[in-house]
Amino acid sequence: MPAIVIAQPGTTAADAIVRDYLTDVASRYYGRPASRAEVDQALRDEPYGDLTAPTGVFLLATDGDEPVACAGARFVGDVAELTKIFTRPAWRGHGLGALLVGALEEAAREHGARTVRLDTRGELAEACALYERLGYARVTAFNADPYSDRWYAKSLELTP
Template sequence: MPGCERRVGQGSEGDGVLLAFDPDGGCGALDDAAERARVHRPSLPSLRSVREDEVDRALTDEPFDDLVEPSGVLLVASDGGQAVGCAGARFLGNVAELTKVFVSPTRRGTGLGAALLRAVEAACREQGVAVLRLDTRAALAEACALYERSGFERVAPFNADPYADRWYRKVLEP
């Protein structure tokens, strides 16, 4: 992968090393990568083949090119050079939207998702974010349970996303 990598944490029992990437290759910007992460577009494993038009539509509907400082952050969990998870946040003043949370099925239940959330929360605090929020679907029961265990509380809808049926927020302590 291009750029400089810094280890900023790991999942339970050493599974999955959490990395932050600086696509420009300069490590100086990553002195504290948990708080100042910048990334390239990660290549994540797929559970089924995806058509090119599906990828184009997803990138249009769910952009992530703004998940770099100063507008956001995207952290990638890697094990042996393979991406096994990610989580990002879009900075919107003193609020941030949690997005792109994914853990490979082979790594679920290892604590990696919680480690990713903690690292995103640290990056948000560094940016002066007071509230982290997200929308999701109840069908993603394991994800909802992770958010609730991590201190997120269900709230009234704050957007009109047609695919969301649950909204959460967490007040971040300084």
């Protein structure tokens, strides 16, 4: 099983997998392979440099030195906003998404977050199924992201 490590945004490994993530998402959005220019624009539209302490965290699942999955959280008050959750195709079906989301939830608890939320697209069916399986519920839109059409949230508070 790959190791889960905290990564620094902007490193070669982090940038490579985030570009793969954006290529996948943009290609699905456009219904065709995304161009390099479109991926470059997506990276400008969705920067991730703030996913470092104390404002966030960025995780990589690595097989040796090779990143195979990633996930990040941005801390905003008592809310953790999940972002950049992605597993390379060859590694899908191995539970890495759930493992990374669980690690982000733990980091969010340690940071004092009471709620975790995220936005996504319905066409990312695998992601939506993962979030719902992990206890995330659909909620009303909490941002105006033009590329999102689904919003999810989960309470981190312990029930008595």
